[in-house]
Amino acid sequence: MKFYILTILPGYFEGPFKVGILGKAVERGHVKIEVINIRDFADDPHKTVDDLPYGGGEGMVLKPEPIVRAIESVKNKDKKQRVIAMTPAGRLLNQKIVRELSEFDEIIILCGRYEGIDERVLEHFCDDLISIGDYVLTGGEAAAIVLIDAVSRFVPGVVGNRKCVEEDSFSRGLLDYPQWTRPAVFRGIPVPDVLLSGNHKEIRKWRIMKSIERTLKRRPEIIREELLTDEEIEILKKLKDKF
Numbered sequence: 213m214k215f216y217i218l219t220i221l222p223g224y225f226e227g228p229f230k231v232g233i234l235g236k237a238v239e240r241g242h243v244k245i246e247v248i249n250i251r252d253f254a255d256d257p258h259k260t261v262d263d264l265p266y267g268g269g270e271g272m273v274l275k276p277e278p279i280v281r282a283i284e285s286v287k288n289k290d291k292k293q294r295v296i297a298m299t300p301a302g303r304l305l306n307q308k309i310v311r312e313l314s315e316f317d318e319i320i321i322l323c324g325r326y327e328g329i330d331e332r333v334l335e336h337f338c339d340d341l342i343s344i345g346d347y348v349l350t351g352g353e354a355a356a357i358v359l360i361d362a363v364s365r366f367v368p369g370v371v372g373n374r375k376c377v378e379e380d381s382f383s384r385g386l387l388d389y390p391q392w393t394r395p396a397v398f399r400g401i402p403v404p405d406v407l408l409s410g411n412h413k414e415i416r417k418w419r420i421m422k423s424i425e426r427t428l429k430r431r432p433e434i435i436r437e438e439l440l441t442d443e444e445i446e447i448l449k450k451l452k453d454k455f
């Protein structure tokens with residue numbers, strides 16, 4: 213899978229794709245990253261990429277010409293491509309969108325800066341506008357890294373254990389169950405007895421219970437009963453009365 217990142221801050225991306233799971237994915241060729249400097253597509257001697265907003269107001273707006281030239285430089289009819297602008301005014305990213313995006317061959321990500329991007333670019337040259345949350349960042353670069361990280365997990369070979377990807381939080385509308393590791397007692401705080409019992413049937417049931425309990429407590433709105441098993445629904449019904 214290939215990601216093109218269109219930005220006026222190419223230096224932003226020097227670190228994140230060199231380390232950890234993403235670093236490995238890039239090293240092994242499962243994921244390809246190409247950072248494109250929008251400024252290289254400006255055609256005036258000052259390499260201008262922004263201008264004042266029509267109608268007045270604060271800040272500067274990214275001009276359409278350099279961005280559209282940058283997009284066109286990577287467009288390829290033979291590839292299944294998606295052009296996405298990162299903006300707080302986009303639709304909210306979630307695991308379903310992440311999964312859908314992982315089906316494309318190439319994703320072209322446009323990072324906004326300043327007060328925004330000329331609307332003609334967003335309306336006529338992008339397929340999708342995506343926000344990573346209801347807060348405003350200084351630009352779309354950090355959001356692009358989040359998107360690439362989440363989508364890359366679905367690329368075969370990136371995460372060793374496919375089960376990890378398929379069964380993660382959100383895929384069935386439940387948060388993951390909590391985890392503990394050694395030591396059995398840390399600063400006087402013990403690991404729950406059931407996990408030390410060796411009774412795998414009990415452990416499985418307890419984990420489902422914990423998973424449902426924390427989802428009800430923290431994110432009740434993500435629960436999708438139609439995706440739950442009969443056993444999970446039964447536990448959910450019992451726990452619901454408590455919350």
Ligand code: ADE
Nearest residue numbers: 298299343344349351355
């Ligand atoms: N740019 C600034 N804030 C953003 C957000 N929340 N999501 C995506 N891009 C952004």
